Amino acid sequence: xxxxxxxxxxxxxxxxxxxxxxxxxxxxxxxxxxxxxxxxxxxxxxxxxxxxxxxxxxxxxxxxxxxxxxxxxxxxxxxxxxxxxxxxxxxxxxxxxxxxxxxxxxxxxxxxxxxxxxxxxxxxxxxxxxxxxxxxxxxxxxxxxxxxxxxxxxxxxxxxxxxxxxxxxxxxxxxxxxxxxxxxxxxxxxxxxxxxxxxxxxxxxxxxxxxxxxxxxxxxxxxxxxxxxxxxxxxxxxxxxxxxxxxxxxxxxxxxxxxxxxxxxxxxxxxxxxxxxxxxxxxxxxxxxxxxxxxxxxxxxxxxxxxxxxxxxxxxxxxxxxxxxxxxxxxxxxxxxxxxxxxxxxxxxxxxxxxxxxxxxxxxxxxxxxxxxxxxxxxxxxxxxxxxxxxxxxxx
Numbered sequence: 551x552x553x554x555x556x557x558x559x560x561x562x563x564x565x566x567x568x569x570x571x572x573x574x575x576x577x578x579x580x581x582x583x584x585x586x587x588x589x590x591x592x593x594x595x596x597x598x599x600x601x602x603x604x605x606x607x608x609x610x611x612x613x614x615x616x617x618x619x620x621x622x623x624x625x626x627x628x629x630x631x632x633x634x635x636x637x638x639x640x641x642x643x644x645x646x647x648x649x650x651x652x653x654x655x656x657x658x659x660x661x662x663x664x665x666x667x668x669x670x671x672x673x674x675x676x677x678x679x680x681x682x683x684x685x686x687x688x689x690x691x692x693x694x695x696x697x698x699x700x701x702x703x704x705x706x707x708x709x710x711x712x713x714x715x716x717x718x719x720x721x722x723x724x725x726x727x728x729x730x731x732x733x734x735x736x737x738x739x740x741x742x743x744x745x746x747x748x749x750x751x752x753x754x755x756x757x758x759x760x761x762x763x764x765x766x767x768x769x770x771x772x773x774x775x776x777x778x779x780x781x782x783x784x785x786x787x788x789x790x791x792x793x794x795x796x797x798x799x800x801x802x803x804x805x806x807x808x809x810x811x812x813x814x815x816x817x818x819x820x821x822x823x824x825x826x827x828x829x830x831x832x833x834x835x836x837x838x839x840x841x842x843x844x845x846x847x848x849x850x851x852x853x854x855x856x857x858x859x860x861x862x863x864x865x866x867x868x869x870x871x872x873x874x875x876x877x878x879x880x881x882x883x884x885x886x887x888x889x890x891x892x893x894x895x896x897x898x899x900x901x902x903x904x905x906x907x908x909x910x911x912x913x914x915x916x917x918x919x920x921x922x923x924x925x926x927x928x929x930x931x932x933x934x935x936x937x938x939x940x941x942x943x944x945x946x
Contacts, residue, residue, distance in 0.1 A: 551939055552585040552673055556664070556687075557680040560603060561593035568681050568707045571861055571931075574764040575938075576601045578931035584939060587674070589663065591682040607663035608656045653688065661690045668698045676942045678703045678738075684725040691733040701735035701945040705759070709741035709748075710858055711789075711851040726751065735945050738938070743856030743880065757941045760859035760884065762929045768868035770922070771839040779808035780874075780904055781841035782823075783834050784862065786816045789849035793876040796897035797845055798823050804901050808908065813837055835869060842914060843907055844871035846891075848878050856880040863891065864929050867921035872914040874903055884929060890921040 555576075559566045562573075576586045580600035588601045595603035668674055677694055679687070684704060691702040710716055714726050731737065736755040737748050745756040780801070787794050799821040802810035810823040813834055826837055838844055844866045852858040857880030864884070866873050873891045875881065885891040892907070894900040907914050 551583075551675050551942070552671070553579070553587070553942070554664070554667060554671075554674045554677045555586060555588045555601075555680055556660070556677070556682050557588050557590055558682050559592045560588060560590045560596040564593045566592070566681075571707065571761060572680055573598070573600075574762070574767065574931040575934060577764060578762075578933075578935035579938070581932050582935050582939070584935065587667070587671070589667075604663075604667060608659040653686070657687050657690055660687055661693055664690065664694055665697065668694065668700065672698075674700065675946060676701045676703060678705055678942075679734075680705050681707045684731075685727055685729040686725070688728060688730055688733070692730075695733075695735070701942065702733070703736055703738055703942070703945075704731075704734045705738040706748075707740050707761070709739040709744040710855045711849070713744060713747050715747065716851055736941070738941060740860075741852070741855060741858035742883070743858055758857065759934060759937055759941070760857070760929070761861045761864055762931045762934045763861070763864040763868035763925055764931050765868050765922075765926055768835070768865045770870035771836060773836070773839050776840055776842045777809065778811050778837065778841040779805075779908060780843040780845055781811050781813070781837055782817075782845040782847060783813040783837065784817075784847065785814045787818045788816075789851050790847050790876075791818065793847045794818060794820070797847055797874070797876060797894070797900050800897045801901045801904060805904060808904065811837065811841070838866065838869050838871055842872065843904060844869075844873050846873050846875035846878075848876060853878045857883045859884070864925060867891070867929070868925045870918045870922045872907060872918045873921060874900070874907070885921060885924055890917060890924050892917070 557572050559569050562569055576588065577600040579586050586601035587604060589595070589604045590606045593606065594609070595605045597603045664677065677700060694700065694702050706712055712725060714724065731748065731751050731753040734754065736757055737753040738757050738759045739745070739748065740759065740761055742758040745758065748756045782798055794817060798810060798812065799819060802820065802822040806822065811826050812820055812823050813826045813828055828834065846862050846866060848860055848862070852860050853876060863873065863875065863881070867885065867890065875891055875893055877893060877895055881887060881891065881893065887893045892903055894903050
């Protein structure tokens with residue numbers, strides 16, 4: 551099979567949280583024999599051992615566009631925005647102007663680029679858009695399907711936060727306003743619970759494809775000493791402020807003998823928790839493996855919509871971590887609570903669970919081994935690659 555991807559970015563320096571996952575997915579596809587062509591929507595084209603990159607056809611326009619968008623938002627931040635005359639419901643004027651500019655400057659360039667590649671390489675089986683701004687390219691999927699008779703899919707890895715009802719993240723695109731979901735043969739998403747919302751917006755079909763982890767990348771490290779009691783790594787407190795307080799700030803004060811640590815920006819007041827320095831991904835992996843307990847604090851946007859997967863549980867499990875998480879609706883789809891992962895429902899329960907696990911090493915080690923075994927059996931990106939191929943084959 552040969553797949554053509556339009557991907558949000560291939561550059562890990564760009565501010566897109568899914569990029570590392572796309573690398574792992576492409577590697578998984580390569581490992582099962584799928585040829586991958588990848589075109590970045592933002593930033594440079596970067597080749598690798600696992601995919602062939604095509605140049606970003608609108609890199610100049612995209613860079614200018616991003617600069618202008620960021621400047622406009624910085625100037626308008628704090629002001630009350632009004633809706634434009636052709637803005638859709640709940641769409642601010644700035645978002646509407648961004649969308650209109652993208653239609654005029656970027657969509658035609660992308661349409662020509664994808665058309666040229668499909669003319670040159672008719673053996674491409676399908677085109678998949680990976681979390682590119684959906685409403686920037688309205689009309690492009692329909693044109694590709696008409697001219698080349700190939701299925702075109704959209705993979706939203708930010709569900710359900712990306713949905714209009716969720717308002718998205720403060721720093722993200724509101725990408726569903728003005729989009730036509732029926733242009734795509736099917737939607738693929740990281741959330742089972744968000745499927746109904748997509749169907750109500752006229753998606754022809756919806757297929758869940760959860761996140762996972764590459765066990766060669768997220769692998770246990772031999773450490774001489776687990777000198778950190780409890781660790782949380784992740785950026786931003788948005789949609790999880792209360793659980794950060796209940797699982798880090800308050801417990802760190804209640805358990806002064808335990809070393810709490812975090813690695814990430816924008817987490818707010820964290821009590822006694824120590825902010826660890828970051829020198830790269832390898833350091834985060836080291837911190838996780840040095841920690842007796844690793845915390846998974848899932849944003850409410852995902853935790854309250856059934857089986858809305860995030861990368862963190864799979865990454866931690868793949869590294870052989872003992873994981874404690876806040877309530878996460880549908881977590882049993884991936885891990886068995888009480889055996890492979892521990893769920894706490896309050897500040898008091900978090901303190902009690904930490905105290906118990908820290909004094910029962912064998913229980914921690916059993917849970918960490920069980921979690922990694924579960925990833926190896928069901929949740930690697932090679933598994934996800936097989937699942938993606940099966941979805942695509944259903945439309946060929």
